[in-house]
Each structure stands twice: as structure tokens, then as C-alpha cells.
Amino acid sequence: xxxxxxxxxxxxxxxxQKTAVxxxxxxxxxxxxxxxxxxxxxxxxxMGNLKVTAHVQADISEAAGYWFEVQPHxxxxxxxxxxxxxxxxxxQPDAASVxxxxxxxxxxxxxxxxxxxxxxxxxLMKEQMREAxxxxxxxxxxxxxxxxxxxxxxxxxxxxxxxxxSFLAVQESQSFTSQLEQASEYLxxxxxxxxQSIEPLKQMIGRILDNGDxxxxxxxxxxxxxxxxxxxxxxxxxYEREIKIRLAGNxxxxxxxxxxxxxxxxxxxxxLKSDGKALEPILHRLTGMQLISQDYxxxxxxxxxxxxxxxxxxxxxxxxxxxxxxxxxxxLDPNHCRIVFYLELKRIHDTVIDMLVxxxxxQVTIMNETKGMESAVAMFRPILKEKLKSxxxxxxxxxxxxxxxxxxxxxxxxxxxxxxxxxxxxxxxxV
Numbered sequence: 001x002x003x004x005x006x007x008x009x010x011x012x013x014x015x016x017q018k019t020a021v022x023x024x025x026x027x028x029x030x031x032x033x034x035x036x037x038x039x040x041x042x043x044x045x046x047m048g049n050l051k052v053t054a055h056v057q058a059d060i061s062e063a064a065g066y067w068f069e070v071q072p073h074x075x076x077x078x079x080x081x082x083x084x085x086x087x088x089x090x091x092q093p094d095a096a097s098v099x100x101x102x103x104x105x106x107x108x109x110x111x112x113x114x115x116x117x118x119x120x121x122x123x124l125m126k127e128q129m130r131e132a133x134x135x136x137x138x139x140x141x142x143x144x145x146x147x148x149x150x151x152x153x154x155x156x157x158x159x160x161x162x163x164x165x166s167f168l169a170v171q172e173s174q175s176f177t178s179q180l181e182q183a184s185e186y187l188x189x190x191x192x193x194x195x196q197s198i199e200p201l202k203q204m205i206g207r208i209l210d211n212g213d214x215x216x217x218x219x220x221x222x223x224x225x226x227x228x229x230x231x232x233x234x235x236x237x238x239y240e241r242e243i244k245i246r247l248a249g250n251x252x253x254x255x256x257x258x259x260x261x262x263x264x265x266x267x268x269x270x271x272l273k274s275d276g277k278a279l280e281p282i283l284h285r286l287t288g289m290q291l292i293s294q295d296y297x298x299x300x301x302x303x304x305x306x307x308x309x310x311x312x313x314x315x316x317x318x319x320x321x322x323x324x325x326x327x328x329x330x331x332l333d334p335n336h337c338r339i340v341f342y343l344e345l346k347r348i349h350d351t352v353i354d355m356l357v358x359x360x361x362x363q364v365t366i367m368n369e370t371k372g373m374e375s376a377v378a379m380f381r382p383i384l385k386e387k388l389k390s391x392x393x394x395x396x397x398x399x400x401x402x403x404x405x406x407x408x409x410x411x412x413x414x415x416x417x418x419x420x421x422x423x424x425x426x427x428x429x430x431v
Contacts, residue, residue, distance in 0.1 A: 023106045023156075024052070027068045029083065029098070029124035033064050045080065048121055058082035067098070105310055109133055111202075114144045128159050135164050163282075163291065167282055170288030170304070175317045176352060177308035178206050179282050187268075197268040204264050208234050209308060209315070231307045236262025237290055262286050301326050314346045324357075335360050347374070364398045374400040382429050 024047075026031065031043040043056050045068070055077065060066060072078035083101050095114040099106050103126065110133050117124050136145055148167040149159075157163055171247040172179075184205045192198050211231050232238065239262045265422075267285045269276035287305070292304040308315065324337030334357070341353040354368040366377060366386075377400050385395040 011106055015286050015353045023290050024070055024078065024123075025125075025146060026070050029067055031065065031118070031121055032064045032080075034060050037062060050327050053077055054080045055076040056080050056082070062349070063221070069101070098124070098194055102129055104129055104133070107133070109136060112142060113146075120150055122153055124152060131159060144168060157291070158316065162287070166284045166287035166291055167278075168341075169284035169290065172281065172285060175308075176282075176285060177209070177315045177317055179285070180209060180308055181315075183279060183282055185208075192272070192275065195268070197271045200363045201261075201264045201268045204234065204259075204261050208261060216399075228307065231309075232305065234260055235286060235307075236260030236264075237286065237293075238262055240290070295330070301325065301332050303332070311343075316344055316346075318343060326410065342381070357393070360392060361394045363396050366398065366400045367402070368400065369402045 006064075030047050034043050035051065036044040038044065038053065041055055041057075042053055042062065045056075047055055048158075056068075056083065057071070057079065060082065067083045068080035071081050071085055073079045083098070091306040093117070095111040096106055098114050098118070099110055099427055102124070104110050110129070113129060113132055114124070117129075132149055136142070144166075144288040145168065148164060151157075151167065152159055152163060184202060187198050187202045187205070187217060187389050208231065211227060213235065226363070239260055240362050248400075264284065265286075269283065271278050272279075289304050292302060295301060300323055303320075305320045307320070308317045309318045310316070317341040321340045321342075322337060323339075324331065324332050324334075327333045336359065337357050338357045339357070341355070343351045343353075345351060348370040350367055350368070356363045356365075366373070377398055381395075381398055384398070387393050
């Protein structure tokens with residue numbers, strides 16, 4: 001278990017993906033099965049969960065499957081053309097036939113992409129395939145990249161390089177803290193000293209790294225909340241929202257998010273031009289966190305944050321993944337949710353804290369392979385129980401396990417995020 005696997009599973013979690021059907025557009029390639037014939041060369045075609053009536057420009061057979069290309073049309077009538085090499089209705093054409101139809105070179109990467117799109121029954125478009133192929137190189141993790149593309153298409157996100165890179169950046173194995181430290185060192189290069197945007201950015205990075213030290217000694221609940229809120233504002237994770245509010249005329253609101261890491265990064269990159277490319281991974285990472293945390297209109301809302309902090313003098317990332325059903329007002333309900341914390345610590349290594357909140361009753365599961373962890377946790381159980389009681393919550397129990405894989409051998413789930421969806425399907429949170 002590590003934070004990369006924790007975050008990657010979000011892209012494969014059905015609770016974060018829209019169930020709505022991707023709109024059918026001209027030039028798309030879609031696989032469908034002929035269900036019934038109608039007069040005037042029309043037929044009922046089933047495409048995944050969607051059934052459509054369409055004009056079909058070819059001889060087709062009932063109950064056979066074909067790859068169709070959506071033709072330009074007017075009004076509500078849909079026109080489909082059977083793709084060459086697939087006229088028999090025997091099933092999927094091979095990748096070479098599809099590449100030929102799309103007029104794309106038969107490279108190994110293109111074939112791999114086509115096979116993935118076909119296996120997921122995702123609509124294909126020539127320009128999208130060209131874009132997707134250009135985004136990847138020999139070092140790209142295809143499994144990660146393909147999952148991101150599927151997520152982008154199913155959620156109707158702009159199919160752009162910037163969105164793609166942002167989702168990949170948030171899965172970066174290098175810690176966010178390390179990236180910020182490297183950026184601070186890079187900005188100290190004397191050749192960059194004359195640029196006006198450098199000093200404010202350096203100061204902001206320094207402030208963010210210093211804020212992480214506030215977790216020691218152990219703060220009160222109020223102090224911890226204030227520190228984490230300050231980090232979120234300093235990173236600029238609410239920057240675009242603040243811009244919209246101020247443009248709407250609410251100029252009396254504090255403008256902390258306007259003087260934060262994200263806008264300062266954008267300003268520096270614009271001024272530095274090619275020299276600013278070294279700062280790009282940090283900007284993409286911030287945008288990736290924002291994109292994952294936006295509302296996708298599903299039954300479950302997710303929020304993901306990676307915050308640079310310090311424990312006992314050791315710098316690390318605190319990854320927080322909050323998920324839960326929304327209230328009638330569309331907000332996360334703090335009394336019925338699940339929060340997963342991930343930390344990589346120097347002495348006890350990978351640590352996952354899985355906190356399930358149901359009607360203000362909290363069950364905590366700690367995953368760590370350090371020997372003696374259970375007895376160490378038992379020492380703090382009474383303190384935690386009392387602290388939670390003081391803010392209106394009840395602790396039902398704390399369980400320490402080595403890993404979810406070892407303790408759930410019969411389950412296909414691989415980490416805490418994977419079984420969140422199963423939990424919400426099996427528990428009535430309104431009780």
C-alpha cells in the first residue's frame with residue numbers, strides 16, 4: 001500500500017464516475033448490437049446501456065455486433081455507417097483495421113491505445129486518438145495513463161493535455177514536499193534573481209513548508225484544523241472559486257487564495273517562459289487535486305488533498321481522501337462519511353488511518369506493519385475517546401491490522417478506497 005495506489009484506485013472507482021451515457025457525436029466510432037429492424041433502413045441498436053434508433057448505411061444482420069461510425073446528421077435522427085473490415089458482424093475489428101479507418105499510423109502505442117478503447121467500449125474519435133498518442137512516450141505508465149483517459153471521457157472532461165497531465169501528476173510517486181523543496185532550490189539560481197515573480201514564489205513555498213512544522217508538538221483539534229485550513233489556502237486549492245466569487249461582486253471577501261502558491265506559480269511560469277517548465281509538475285499536481293475533488297454528480301462526493309507536513313523533524317506528505325454522501329444542500333455530511341489518511345513516516349513507514357463516521361459514531365482502522373503498534377495505539381485510546389466525546393462524537397473502536405490484503409483474503413478490494421463504494425451500497429446512512 002502506498003499513496004500512489006491509494007489515489008490511482010480513485011480513477012477505477014465506479015462511485016467517482018458518471019453513470020450518464022457519453023453523448024453521441026459525429027465522427028465517433030461506437031460498438032453496437034443490432035436488436036431489431038424497422039422500415040426505411042432503420043434499426044434499434046444497443047450500445048452498452050444505451051438503445052438508439054438509427055439509419056444504418058450498410059447491410060446488417062439482426063443480433064450481430066458491429067463497429068459504427070456516427071455520420072453528420074440534422075435534428076434528432078441518427079445516421080450510422082458500418083466500419084470497413086467489420087461488415088460480417090463477427091465482433092470487434094482488429095486494431096489495424098480501426099487505425100486504417102482513422103488514418104493513423106500503425107505504431108505499437110497506437111495499437112495499444114486502440115485495443116484499450118475497444119476493450120472498454122469507449123467512443124473513438126480520430127483527433128482524440130492523435131492527441132492521446134502524442135501525450136505518451138516510452139516512459140509513460142500505460143496502465144495509469146489509460147485509466148486517466150477513461151476517467152476523462154466518462155466524466156465529460158475536456159480531452160486536453162493539461163487535464164491529462166494534471167491527473168497523472170497527482171499520482172506522482174515523488175512526494176509533494178520533495179517537489180516543493182526542489183522548486184525552492186531551483187528558484188535560488190542566481191540567473192533567475194532578476195525576475196520579479198521569483199521572490200514572492202520562494203517566500204510562499206517557504207511559508208508552506210514552515211506551516212507543516214506546526215504539527216509538532218501535537219496541537220489541539222482547533223489548532224490542527226486552523227493549520228490544515230491555512231495550508232489549503234496557501235496552496236491555492238480554492239483559487240478559482242475565489243476568483244469567481246470576487247468577479248461576481250463580493251469584493252469584501254478575504255483574498256488569501258489570490259496570494260497563494262497556484263497563482264504565483266502561474267505568474268512565474270509566464271515570466272520565466274522556457275525556464276519555468278521545471279515548475280510545471282507542481283502546478284499540474286495542484287490542478288489534479290482540484291479536478292478529483294470537483295462534484296461529478298454521483299451519489300458520493302470525493303475530496304483529495306496532499307499536504308506537506310512535518311513529524312518529529314521528518315518532512316512528509318499527508319494525503320487525505322474524504323468521501324461521503326451529500327446532504328440535501330449538496331455538501332459533504334461530516335456525520336456520515338469516510339476519511340482515509342495516508343502517511344509515510346521514517347520510523348514506522350507506511351501508515352493508513354481509515355476513519356468511518358456513521359451517525360457521529362466513529363470506527364478507526366489503522367494499517368501498519370510495525371511490530372508492537374497495537375499496544376502503542378491502546379495507550380492513546382482513552383485520550384482519543386475523551387477528545388472525540390468533547391466535540392460530540394463517540395468512538396466505537398480502534399483496530400490495528402497489518403494490511404487489508406492480509407486480513408481480507410476473500411475480498412477483491414486492494415486498499416481502503418476500493419471498499420468505500422461497497423460500504424455505501426451496504427449501509428443505510430440515514431439511520
